[in-house]
Amino acid sequence: MEERTVALTVFLTGLIIPIGLGAAVLGILTMVRGLGGFGDTRHPDIVAKREPAASRHAGNSLLERVAAGLCATAAVVLIVVLGVNLGRSGRASPWTAVLLLMILLLPAPIVLWNTRYRVASEGIATIAIAVIAILTGFSIGFLFVPVVMLMIWLCISQLRQSKPALENDRPSG
Numbered sequence: 001m002e003e004r005t006v007a008l009t010v011f012l013t014g015l016i017i018p019i020g021l022g023a024a025v026l027g028i029l030t031m032v033r034g035l036g037g038f039g040d041t042r043h044p045d046i047v048a049k050r051e052p053a054a055s056r057h058a059g060n061s062l063l064e065r066v067a068a069g070l071c072a073t074a075a076v077v078l079i080v081v082l083g084v085n086l087g088r089s090g091r092a093s094p095w096t097a098v099l100l101l102m103i104l105l106l107p108a109p110i111v112l113w114n115t116r117y118r119v120a121s122e123g124i125a126t127i128a129i130a131v132i133a134i135l136t137g138f139s140i141g142f143l144f145v146p147v148v149m150l151m152i153w154l155c156i157s158q159l160r161q162s163k164p165a166l167e168n169d170r171p172s173g
Contacts, residue, residue, distance in 0.1 A: 012142035020130040023148045026155040027126030033159060034120030064122075064157075067150045068109035071125045074147060075106035078132070099135050102128040119158050126151040 082100065086092055105128040108121035115121075129151055133144035 009142055012145045013138060015145050016133050016137060016141045019145060019148050019152070020134040023130035023152050023155070024127050026152055026159070027123045027128075027130065029123070030126060030155040030158050031120045031123030034117060034123055061157075063150065064154055067147075067154045068113065068122070068125070070147050070150065071129060072107040072110040074129070074132075074144070075103050078103045078106070095135060099132065102131045102135070106132070122151070122154055122158060126155050 078099075082096070082103065086096070105124050108124045108128075109118065112118050112121040126148075129144055129148050133141045133148050135141070136144070
């Protein structure tokens, strides 16, 4: 049994960097889409009439709620762990500030759940959990791989959503 656990840990540790980098890219794309990016530049007057980003979210699926809840829960746990670690060592590195910033961005989907920035916040949380997994790397980073994979799924589902229908948005000719 111990060999299987070690093998799983080694496998997940090997996935940290490739999955983390992929998640960061998908998170950036999702954040840009959630902020209203990827608009149709051919019709600037129509682009201004687009529905808010909240209208493009994938819905209230169970996995979306689980992903947002896991991110918020991880943020609370990581704040406690970081506080205990800083209390014991008494010193912080520059990476600690980056880690703290990412932890503070992690509950963004919960904070912005009912706003027009919900899709963007899911991208931000994906970037944050990916950076946290990479920064904590070979100590506890492997524990975040399943959450990163869940956030990747969420970003892909957000990016696959069709754009909202626009008035007069038909090709001319």
